[in-house]
Amino acid sequence: MAETPEQRAALWRNRFISLLDRSPVPIAISRTDGVITGANPAFAAVWGLHPGQLTSRQLLELFTPTSVGQLRKLDEALRLGRRSRYPVRVRWTASGTSHDGQLVVEPVSDPEEESPPLLVTLHPDEGPRAVGGRAAARPLGQAHEVVVSPQEASILALVAAGNTTAAVARIVGLSADGVNYHLKRLCTLVGATNRTGLVARAYVLGLLDPAVWPPAPPSTGG
Numbered sequence: 739m740a741e742t743p744e745q746r747a748a749l750w751r752n753r754f755i756s757l758l759d760r761s762p763v764p765i766a767i768s769r770t771d772g773v774i775t776g777a778n779p780a781f782a783a784v785w786g787l788h789p790g791q792l793t794s795r796q797l798l799e800l801f802t803p804t805s806v807g808q809l810r811k812l813d814e815a816l817r818l819g820r821r822s823r824y825p826v827r828v829r830w831t832a833s834g835t836s837h838d839g840q841l842v843v844e845p846v847s848d849p850e851e852e853s854p855p856l857l858v859t860l861h862p863d864e865g866p867r868a869v870g871g872r873a874a875a876r877p878l879g880q881a882h883e884v885v886v887s888p889q890e891a892s893i894l895a896l897v898a899a900g901n902t903t904a905a906v907a908r909i910v911g912l913s914a915d916g917v918n919y920h921l922k923r924l925c926t927l928v929g930a931t932n933r934t935g936l937v938a939r940a941y942v943l944g945l946l947d948p949a950v951w952p953p954a955p956p957s958t959g960g
Contacts, residue, residue: 783916898953
């Protein structure tokens with residue numbers, strides 16, 4: 739028996755969701771009113787959550803647009819039914835650290851939806867800005883400060899102690915994909931290409947205390 743259009747659409751969505759979950763890029767699906775209907779582990783890991791905890795949340799609860807012009811352009815495009823990619827500069831706070839980046843919003847056709855769902859991809863800038871408590875280090879001989887969130891500091895210490903991705907995920911309450919997202923971000927932040935290099939750079943930059951075991955961030959107590 740030939741598949742109906744509805745069956746083909748459902749099969750397409752299931753395959754798409756499976757691919758989405760495996761992507762290391764933070765991606766969410768939302769309605770045109772900004773309500774999140776799904777998110778992959780990398781997107782949820784930005785806030786230290788599981789994907790299901792973001793369902794029904796508003797994108798504007800999570801992100802603050804910093805370009806009014808870009809937001810107006812997106813709103814106009816959605817009202818007129820245009821299909822393209824629309825970048826919006828945003829700021830958000832997670833684990834006590836303020837971040838800047840760009841959301842790329844793209845309407846996606848769906849035969850079962852009256853209005854197209856939105857594919858929302860997050861592209862964080864490098865170098866988060868500290869807000870309140872933080873784990874930070876000033877590299878010796880360098881003018882800039884490397885700042886990581888408390889959650890990333892914990893992940894870094896656990897990896898330095900030799901824990902596997904699965905073990906780290908269990909301890910910090912994230913998925914394995916969520917842990918890998920943070921490790922990739924940490925590697926980019928410190929200029930490392932793998933976990934061995936990440937741990938070595940972390941000690942050099944003062945993100946881990948060389949005088950203690952098991953590994954831990956430097957004490958910030960005064």
